[in-house]
Structure formats: structure tokens, C-alpha cells
Amino acid sequence: xxxxxxxxxxxxxxxxxxxxxxxxxxxxxxxxxxxxxxxxxxxxxxxxxxxxxxxxxxxxxxxxxxxxxxxxxxxxxxxxxxxxxxxxxxxxxxxxxxxxxxxxxxxxxxxxxxxxxxxxxxxxxxxxxxxxxxxxxxxxxxxxxxxxxxxxxxxxxxxxxxxxxxxxxxxxxxxxxxxxxxxxxxxxxxxxxxxxxxxxxxxx
Amino acid sequence: xxxxxxxxxxxxxxxxxxxxxxxxxxxxxxxxxxxxxxxxxxxxxxxxxxxxxxxxxxxxxxxxxxxxxxxxxxxxxxxxx
Numbered sequence: 001x002x003x004x005x006x007x008x009x010x011x012x013x014x015x016x017x018x019x020x021x022x023x024x025x026x027x028x029x030x031x032x033x034x035x036x037x038x039x040x041x042x043x044x045x046x047x048x049x050x051x052x053x054x055x056x057x058x059x060x061x062x063x064x065x066x067x068x069x070x071x072x073x074x075x076x077x078x079x080x081x082x083x084x085x086x087x088x089x090x091x092x093x094x095x096x097x098x099x100x101x102x103x104x105x106x107x108x109x110x111x112x113x114x115x116x117x118x119x120x121x122x123x124x125x126x127x128x129x130x131x132x133x134x135x136x137x138x139x140x141x142x143x144x145x146x147x148x149x150x151x152x153x154x155x156x157x158x159x160x161x162x163x164x165x166x167x168x169x170x171x172x173x174x175x176x177x178x179x180x181x182x183x184x185x186x187x188x189x190x191x192x193x194x195x196x197x198x199x200x201x202x203x204x
Numbered sequence: 205x206x207x208x209x210x211x212x213x214x215x216x217x218x219x220x221x222x223x224x225x226x227x228x229x230x231x232x233x234x235x236x237x238x239x240x241x242x243x244x245x246x247x248x249x250x251x252x253x254x255x256x257x258x259x260x261x262x263x264x265x266x267x268x269x270x271x272x273x274x275x276x277x278x279x280x281x282x283x284x285x
Contacts, residue, residue: 032280032281035279035280036276036277036279036280037276038279039275039276039278039279040272040273040274040275040276040279041272041276043275044271044272044275072235072237072238073237073238073240073241074237074241076280077237077240077241077277078237080237080273080276080277080280081233081236081237081240081273083276084269084272084273084276085233085269087272088268088269088272131216132212135215135216151215154215154218155211155214155215157211159264159265159268160229160263160264160265161265171229171230171265172228172229172230175228175229175263175265176228179222179225179262182218182219182222183222185219186219186220186222189219196219196220196221197220199213199216199217199219199220
């Protein structure tokens, strides 16, 4: 048995035990998770989420899922993966709590007009207008109402997880809904002669 | 709904990067710990993990979580190999 495996087995054994040994393991894991999240969350999202607050929820999930840990990674990596998801979920919930889906998707006719920039060459402006007009038409004709709503929500800045929360769906279902919409839009643009490689050049 | 140039650019970026995705967010999550260890070790991504990589390239939600995870793991004390 490698040191790595022994360490992983030791975590699982201690967390599955009872009494002071389990308490010590929980305290040690809490310290590790707070340390990891303090750096990763603060670097990206400031003080929106306090690691100490979310680690308790994360620990409950970790302990509940202990039997599903398959040992394919270090135990601490697995635990950190769960804690990170819990922390980001909470961050997203807080960040977007005042954003309603209706305020983003109430307009049934999504308009893709963007302001003209005088410094943009005329030819590029024409290309942009053509791409936007084609894209807008594809959104109206190729996508289902649910896909249009999801694309609008995405354009409005809502992450997939928050769209799922607001629509009573789940993350996988919303991801698939949007992915299928992206496939249709990409295919439609290509049929219209607009290839993906042109996007960056036209909208740089 | 008015759209900014950045929003359009983001949408077109998402459309441009769309490829077949054989996994989903939960499928990705179930292998994320192993994938993160490969990334941190600088190892080549084996064929079995290509689907995870493709999903991360196409799902901004999962990519955010992965990037934060990597930062968090870097903050943990090194373990014996």
C-alpha cells in the first residue's frame, strides 16, 4: 500500500469511527477545507461567502457521501471538490438573489442590436449586422421557447445553476437544453456561411 | 432586452466552442477530483478523461468550479507521494 492510499484509508476510517477520533478527524478536515476555500474563494469572489460558514454544509455532504468515495483520488482532493461546489453554489445564490428570471426573459422578441462604434470600420459593421441578424433569426426560428428563455437568461448573466434553481429544473437538464441550442445555432450560422472562426475577428 | 457587445461576444464564443459533449455537469463532477490531480501534476490527459476536458471547455459553470478547486488545492499542505 502506498503512503497516499494509507493516508486516504486513514481519513475514511477515522471519519467513519466514533468518539474523539472522529471528532479530531472532522476538526482536521474542517481546518484543511477552510484553508483551501479561504484562498480560492477570496481570490475570485471577495467576501461574498465566508469559508467557515459553507464548510459546515460541505462537511455534512462529505460525511453523507463517505461510502461513495471510490479512492480514485486523494481523500482531501475529493473532499475539497465537494466543498468547492458547495461554496460556489452559495456564492452564486447570494450574488444573483436579487435577479429575477422574469426581468431577463420577459421580452419575447430578443433584440441583438448593439450600438455602432464610430471607430469600427464600415465593412466590419456590415459583417456584424449580418451575423447578428442571422443569429436573431435563428434564435426565433430554430430554438424552442424553453431554449430561447435559457439563452436569454444566459445572456442576462445568470449561470446555468441559477437558471435551474429558478426554473425548478436541474443543472444537467439546463446544460443540455442550452448545449442543444448552441449546436442548432452553430449549425444554422454555418449553413448561412458564417463560420465560428470569423466570430472573434468580427466582434473583436 | 438590450444586449451589450460583450454579451454578444460571450454568446458567440459559446456557440463557436460548441462540440459534441459526451458528458454532463454531474458526470464531470464525479471525475473532477482525479482530473484536478492530473492537472496539478502536469500530466498528459489520458483518453478516458478527454470527455471531462471537453465538458470543461464548454461549460462555464463547471470551468469556474474547476479553476477555484485548483486554487484551493494549491493552498493545501503538500502530502507525501
